[in-house]
Amino acid sequence: MNRPAAAPLLAASRTAQAARVRVPATSANLGPGFDACGLALGLYDELTVTVTGAGLSIEVTGEDDGVRDETHLVVRALRAGFAAAGITPAGIRLNCVNRIPHGRGLGSSAAAIVGGLLAASALGGGRPDIPEVFTLACRLEGHPDNVAAALYGGFTIAWHDSDGPPRVARTDPPEDLRPVVFVPTRRQSTAQSRVALPAGVPHADAAMSAGRAALLAMAMSGGPRPRSGGAGTAAVASPGTPGPENNDRAAAGPGNGRRRGDGQNGYAGLADDRLAGFSAGRPAGSQTGKQVGNQHVRPGAVSWRDALLAAVDDRLHQPYRLPSMPETSDLLARLRAAGLAAVLSGSGPTVLALAVDQDQAALARTCAGSDFSVFDLPVDRDGARVELVVG
Ligand SMILES: Nc1ncnc2c1ncn2[C@@H]1O[C@H](COP(=O)(O)OP(=O)(O)OP(=O)(O)O)[C@@H](O)[C@H]1O
Ligand SMILES: N[C@@H](CCO)C(=O)O
Structure with a gap:
């Protein structure tokens, strides 16, 4: 991206000296939702970007590819974000705490890109322009699925309208959902x-996958639901809003209770008077979603729990990728044989099991074998957060 010719210099002495960002891991595709669906998970990379007098310094704790120059992915995202904000920092100090494993299918590159862009946007002054961050992040990442979930949290479906900017629909998955990831x-x-x-x-494969993707969206929204519990509606975020316009809080039934993630990961301590916090996924004053219809679960009809197992089957990418990942393929077969909705996480080789309760999560863990590290990761419902540290 070209920097504007007369970009003002962002000096180290500005009042806002640093931005701290926390971005969740994500699992893309979830079977048939190739390049569209994403789920945010409670494992976080944290970045602190400080404007300095000159130069570039990079400190990394945790997962580290050893890159310490302008080719570092976070730095590339920072540069793109500063260019979009029309500023040039005199110098940058970047501190990364990397918990998301790289190249495993848990959205590490999307987290790096979203983190860099959010930090630049916050340091550029004012409230981060989330739709713009989303658009730039999709451009850098090349596909929108991980980026959407990383930015907005929850379960997301992202798409492009021909030439328009990328868009995202998000919803909160059922509270009982217990993601388990198996990382080789x-x-x-x-x-x-x-x-x-x-x-x-x-x-025929495309038709089958389209049907399963529709089922996946319904299952991850907690439907079909009995009339007494109400129906959920996915929220659509439009360009120009800092997040989803509507949220699916209409239903008071099982699986739709809310919690805020604040404080769950030790991050609440940052919220003192010197910090201004923004959360992309949870805009203040969000409106109640509009009901689009109720569905009775009659004898013979499926619940979201039953639907998930069928929903994650696809013929768009997993059958083509799994032959080159024999351990992953074997684990998936074991999990599916045990009745779990298990998928290749993103492009692999990690496996994601969508257990529908604690018992299934325990069953999933027994399938792991010795080739994988197993982690229970809650759904992240808040998305990326950025705090501006003022002098
Ligand atoms: N925090 C980070 N800092 C610097 N570079 C990173 C960071 N995270 C990811 N990368 C870069 O992105 C690469 C991994 O991206 P890749 O898209 O191949 O896998 P992934 O994002 O982990 O998985 P998936 O996209 O399938 O979910 C790393 O090898 C590294 O070059
Ligand atoms: N949709 C992407 C996700 C991985 O980044 C893929 O499957 O290639």
Whole structure:
């Protein structure tokens, strides 16, 4: 991206000296929602970006690829964000606490990009322009699924309207959902994993996957629901708003209780008078969603729990990718045989099991074998957060 010719210099002596960002891990696709669906998970990378007098310094704790120059992904995102804000910092000190494993299918690159852009946007002055961050992040990442979930939290579906900016619909998955991730030691980059995909798929496979993707969206919204519990509606975030315009808080029934994530990860301590906090996924004063219809669960009909197992089956990407990941493929087979909705997480090789309660999560863990590290990760419902540290 070209920097404006007369970009004002952001000096180290500005009142706002640093931005702190926390971004969740994400699992993309969830089976048939290829390049569209994403789920935010409670594992976080944290960045602190400080404007200095000159130069670039990078400190990394945790997952580290050893890059210490302008090619560092967070720095690339920062530069793009500063350019969009029309400013040039005199110098940058970047401190990264990386908890999301790299090249495993848990959205590390999306987290790095969203983190860098949010920090730049906050340091540029004022409230971060979230739709603009989303648009830039999609451009840098190349696809919108991880980025949408990282920015907005919860379960997201992202898309492009022909030439328009990317858009996102988000909802809160059922409270009982218990994601379990199985992370192998070996890496596989998204670029490598996309090479295995065919240019086209048979119409029957596309039709099957479209149906399952629709079922996935319904299941992750907690539907179908009995009339007494009300119906949920997905919220659509439009460009020009800092987050979803509507939220699915209409239903008071099971699975729709709310909690705020603040404080759950030790981050609440940052919220003192010297910090201004923004959360992309949870705009203040959000409106109640409009009901779009109720559905009775009659004998023979499926609940969201039953629907999930069928919903995660797809013929768009997993069948093409799994042959190059035999351990992952075997684990998926074991989990599915045990009745779990298990998928390749993003482009792999991590496996995500969407357990529908604690018992299923415990069952999932018994399937792991010795090739994987297993983590119970709650759904992140808040998305990325940025705090501006004032002098
Ligand atoms: N925090 C970070 N700091 C610097 N570079 C990062 C960071 N996170 C990711 N990267 C870069 O992104 C690469 C991984 O991106 P890739 O898209 O291949 O996998 P992923 O994002 O972990 O998985 P997926 O996109 O399938 O969910 C790393 O090898 C590294 O180059
Ligand atoms: N939708 C992407 C997610 C990984 O970044 C893919 O499957 O390639």
